[in-house]
Amino acid sequence: MEFKGTKSYVTTKDLTVAVNASISLEKPLLVKGEPGTGKTELAREIAKNLNLEIIEWTIKSTTKAQQGLYEYDAVSRLRDSQIGENINDISKYINKGKIWSAFETKDRCVLLIDEIDKADIEFPNDLLQELDKMEFYVYETSELIKAKKRPIVIITSNNEKELPEAFLRRCFFHFIQFPEIDTLKKIIQVHFPNIKKSLLDSALKKFFQIREIPGLKKKPSTSEALDWIKLLLIEDLDASDIKNDGKELLPKLHGALIKNEQDIQLFEQLAFISRREG
DSSP states (O other), X not given: OOOOOBTTBOOOHHHHHHHHHHHHHXXXXXXXXXXXXXXXXXXXXXXXXXXXXXXXXEOOTTOOHHHHHEEEOHHHHHHHHHTTOOOOOGGGGEEEOHHHHHHTOSSXXXXXXXXXXXXOTTTTGGGHHHHHHSEEEETTTTEEEEOSSOOEEEEEEOSSSOOOHHHHHTSEEEEEOOOOHHHXXXXXXXXXXXXXXXXXXXXXXXXXXXXXXXXXXXOOOHHHHHHHHHHHHHTTOOHHHHHTTOTTXXXXXXXXXXXXXXXXXXXXXXXXXXXXXX
């Protein structure tokens, strides 16, 4: 089973090697990178390319590791006992989590654990054994759950906090670098195949100029570049509009590329100085 990339997802050789290495080693692939660099989409493209089902578990700050395995609904069982329902079958009160669902699929699947760094620091450690041995125990029913087919596990992180060393040792790691201009052109052309070369060149020149502004708190990402290009095409703007920083352009820069009020002020100041000196 080998990942070769898809037409809808531009990948680098290093990333393809990392995906296939994790599959061969049967280790989770931990993917880090700036927000918006396609980490989540990578898991979906792996599933599409290998024709596998994908099970997605999006992590929040309140998510607990146990929720990925199962949750025991003691409240419902108590309520049923109070109204005279038969509560002997405890399995009725066990809610399966995403990991359990991945373990019981008939065929191999892709399990995405998305943005693991949003959870508590102990979250990754609480899943060490389960992801390593591909099994866990349900104490309420005295049942051992084992994966029928070992899933391909993709774990993403935006680097908001450090992950435990014990967890890192069990993963194959890859950092998605922000794409260079030629790679970003290919990504945009996948989504907008009919875009004019002059517009694409001017838009990306402006995009990278904004990313390189000293003191910028939030650099625009790949997904934001795609949003901006889409807006430019909808409004039928051309390369001259971008070069001249026209009035029609600035609000779209603010909303699509710049997501912080301090960055907006910084950009407007630099744009004003540039026009005055020009």
